[in-house]
Amino acid sequence: MQFEPFIRKLETVESLTDAEKRAAIALCNDVRVTPRRKDIISQGASPDRVHIILSGWAARYSIVRDGSRRITAFLLPGDFCDIHGTVLATMDHSILAITDCEVAHVPADLIEEITRSTPVLTRALWRSTLIDEAILRQWLVNAGRMDALKTVGHLLCEMHARMKLIGLVEDGRLDLPMTQEELGDATGLTSVHVNRTLRDLRQQGLLTLGRGELHIPDVPALAKACEFDPQYLHLRGRTSQGML
Amino acid sequence: MQFEPFIRKLETVESLTDAEKRAAIALCNDVRVTPRRKDIISQGASPDRVHIILSGWAARYSIVRDGSRRITAFLLPGDFCDIHGTVLATMDHSILAITDCEVAHVPADLIEEITRSTPVLTRALWRSTLIDEAILRQWLVNAGRMDALKTVGHLLCEMHARMKLIGLVEDGRLDLPMTQEELGDATGLTSVHVNRTLRDLRQQGLLTLGRGELHIPDVPALAKACEFDPQYLHLRGRTSQGML
């Protein structure tokens, strides 16, 4: 069902009663589809609503003057796109649909209302914002202080962990629909070097990636090779072991 | 007066009445000094209080396994260190005093209480968290898609803008007490290359940096050279011009 990942995501952040779950789902009256390669929201916009990904993959990105792009986050089902735009005046970056995405459009005042009436959801919002920030910090560490192999492997471990949280991993396999160019923009590498790096990881037997599917046969092995420690994801009540 | 930068910082985020200012200052009953090179709070801690920098410079950092360090943020007077630690269970990074710092230790429940009684301050907290996140995103863009000269120059423009906000810039001059090693850890470069980069910037007449003082004779010139656009700092009611 289309709200399943959204609820699972919220539950990884705060435990919810059935009433609270219903309140969360009630936010999603207005669901629209953004097709692949279109912006869900663009830089400079001043949205009066919040977007929640219900299905599909999206990415935050900024364009620099020479035309190159930097992806600063991947958004999965259940993720909030842009509380920024409502609390701050304007979006300082854009959000792109990597696949076709079902997106809930939630009026900002509805968010305000529900946070007043349901403190748990306020707390959930806080927590997921802070976790997003922690992920951002980790990306910064990877970009500045790790080589290409570890950076790429680390990112794939992270996607595995986050997809597992929302129930979208089966037996080490998960959808990973982005191009190598997009992986490059997310790691600060070029698509050419991402390709070589993936070849090395494949040759070491650590993973296979093709046709939009990632397979990690031995997650702890990859995690070890890439110094992946899921602590920064702040998984509630799960041992790190469980995620590896 | 020691609360001056703190209040100025809050006012750059939300406009406050005198009563609200007094409420904010009332948080700072317990002020302690953390000496240079000591952690204000360390990774793994589960603090029951929030730390606010009142004077001095601090830095968020993480250590990677090979021993190298990555600085993910600089904290100036008025900045909150660690709402993370209270909302999430534990700190996933540490905070270092770069100079001797006066730090307010605020019990977490006092924060919760004041956010309930003074919604403006809740909003101010939200906004400054989201601005911190925006700065983080910008650093990620710089690290992945800009050369050393622009990265370093951009960082110095940012520090100039943030110091100006809290009234600590005079005539293009400001204290910048960190070592080149620390600048390197913040930009993903080595101290050696930071040194060369600063030499280049100096030779181009864009800035001078020595003995803990940065001087930018022509801020718009440096901003242009480094593609610095302060939009991501979300300065309220100031033209970008005013900050350049």
Add this chain to the structure above:
DNA sequence: CGTGTTATTGAGTGCGGTCAACCTAGGTGG
């Protein structure tokens, strides 16, 4: 079956890293 997009591989280059030496300022103790 043709066309545009994405993946793959090779050859050559350059930015920033590494290693190492030396300089300078400021602090300390005799």
Add this chain to the structure above:
DNA sequence: CCACCTAGGTTGACCGCACTCAATAACACG
């Protein structure tokens, strides 16, 4: 007041990881 010490800044020589440019292969989709 000077001799010493140390942290930090400066510079040079060399190296290597990732980038660039370019050509080809493999898909995906009409």
